[in-house]
Amino acid sequence: MKKTEVLIVGQGLAGTLLSHELNKLQINHLVISNQQLGASHIAAGMYNPLVFKRLTKSWMVDELLPVMQQTYREFEKLLHFDLLHPIPIAKVIPVEQKSWWLERINSQQLYDYFDQFISSAEIPGLAENLTLARIKNSGYINLLKLLQHYRLYLEKRNQFIVDDFNYNALELKNGAVFYKNMQAQKIVFCEGAASQNNPWLPEGIFYPAKGDVLDVFIETLDTKYIINKDIFILPKGKHHFVLGSTYIHQFSDAIPDPENAQMLIQKAQNLVKSPIRLLKHQAGVRPTVKDRRPVLGFNQQISAIAFFNGLGTKGVMTGPYFAKLMAKALSTGFTPIDAEVSISRFYK
Numbered sequence: 001m002k003k004t005e006v007l008i009v010g011q012g013l014a015g016t017l018l019s020h021e022l023n024k025l026q027i028n029h030l031v032i033s034n035q036q037l038g039a040s041h042i043a044a045g046m047y048n049p050l051v052f053k054r055l056t057k058s059w060m061v062d063e064l065l066p067v068m069q070q071t072y073r074e075f076e077k078l079l080h081f082d083l084l085h086p087i088p089i090a091k092v093i094p095v096e097q098k099s100w101w102l103e104r105i106n107s108q109q110l111y112d113y114f115d116q117f118i119s120s121a122e123i124p125g126l127a128e129n130l131t132l133a134r135i136k137n138s139g140y141i142n143l144l145k146l147l148q149h150y151r152l153y154l155e156k157r158n159q160f161i162v163d164d165f166n167y168n169a170l171e172l173k174n175g176a177v178f179y180k181n182m183q184a185q186k187i188v189f190c191e192g193a194a195s196q197n198n199p200w201l202p203e204g205i206f207y208p209a210k211g212d213v214l215d216v217f218i219e220t221l222d223t224k225y226i227i228n229k230d231i232f233i234l235p236k237g238k239h240h241f242v243l244g245s246t247y248i249h250q251f252s253d254a255i256p257d258p259e260n261a262q263m264l265i266q267k268a269q270n271l272v273k274s275p276i277r278l279l280k281h282q283a284g285v286r287p288t289v290k291d292r293r294p295v296l297g298f299n300q301q302i303s304a305i306a307f308f309n310g311l312g313t314k315g316v317m318t319g320p321y322f323a324k325l326m327a328k329a330l331s332t333g334f335t336p337i338d339a340e341v342s343i344s345r346f347y348k
């Protein structure tokens with residue numbers, strides 16, 4: 001029997017961040033994950049400090065960003081590759097909205113995040129006569145590489161188990177959890193959207209959103225900005241870009257839909273001068289929650305069962321901060337979890 005303090009189920013962004021925080025606290029744990037691709041494997045990995053629709057700061061951004069930066073820099077040191085790529089967003093806006101933007105920047109105190117207005121003439125290959133707002137303290141992380149490298153790291157430390165977790169095989173005895181040949185004090189489920197099958201989660205948490213994302217080639221576009229206008233165009237070097245993404249709540253499967261790819265390409269084509277060539281099309285399901293907040297904490301009846309999920313909205317930015325909180329709650333057992341993100345909000 002393999003004894004450990006914590007079992008983590010699922011090695012997407014949530015499981016990876018939580019495992020890292022537990023390692024920092026020197027809490028023994030094992031990570032169980034299957035071979036399927038989760039949302040984190042295909043996500044663009046961007047972080048944006050603003051909500052463009054209302055032009056406000058993103059929820060808790062002043063607290064989340066420093067923790068996010070520090071955490072991803074820790075992974076860079078641990079795994080020896082460039083993970084965090086801070087680059088500005090260039091948000092296309094109607095020229096007549098400029099004064100509204102200036103008014104919001106003042107009233108919402110957005111000075112740390114808004115830089116200046118620029119014109120499309122500054123970005124070779126972008127359509128002419130566009131007005132753009134340059135956003136700072138934005139960027140992206142190389143999420144797929146993080147998952148791959150962190151998995152290798154766990155494997156070297158004998159902390160990783162490939163397994164499609166079978167809920168029926170979990171046993172609870174004397175406050176401990178038993179799964180196959182493993183025994184732990186706690187189990188934390190981090191299965192992303194797949195957690196809809198989890199019998200210990202309260203019902204009605206998720207409002208999942210399917211997303212399509214494309215790798216494309218745009219010959220004449222040469223930008224160091226993430227271009228944003230309903231869709232985003234994220235530069236990956238040598239005229240390769242990630243183009244995304246759809247946000248679909250009514251769906252029957254997570255298979256890439258060619259119609260969605262065409263829709264994304266059409267929207268992006270209006271923004272650039274040369275034809276867009278599709279290289280790759282992927283789709284996944286975001287574990288989005290109706291109130292768009294993470295979900296963490298313990299099962300109301302069984303305190304050995306815990307959850308860290310709900311990173312479907314801005315997970316790259318929110319994940320590191322709340323993984324820290326979850327790890328602390330696991331280590332002390334009494335760290336209070338704010339009602340806004342606690343799973344207790346779903347127990348009636």
Ligand SMILES: Cc1cc2nc3c(=O)[nH]c(=O)nc-3n(C[C@H](O)[C@H](O)[C@H](O)COP(=O)(O)OP(=O)(O)OC[C@H]3O[C@@H](n4cnc5c(N)ncnc54)[C@H](O)[C@@H]3O)c2cc1C
Pocket residue numbers: 009010011012013014015032033034035036037038039040041042043044045046047163164165166190191192193194195210211212213244245246283284285286287309310311312313314315316317
């Ligand atoms: C197209 C798209 C673009 C996105 N872009 C961004 C973005 O730019 N910025 C941003 O912040 N967020 C973005 N997101 C959202 C965000 O990346 C994800 O929601 C977040 O990464 C979810 O992480 P997770 O670990 O909770 O879930 P997942 O990434 O789904 O990971 C769960 C893992 O658990 C495994 N698993 C599940 N069930 C079991 C089981 N029974 N047994 C064993 N293993 C299991 C899965 O295989 C998976 O590897 C995007 C999402 C999509 C779909």
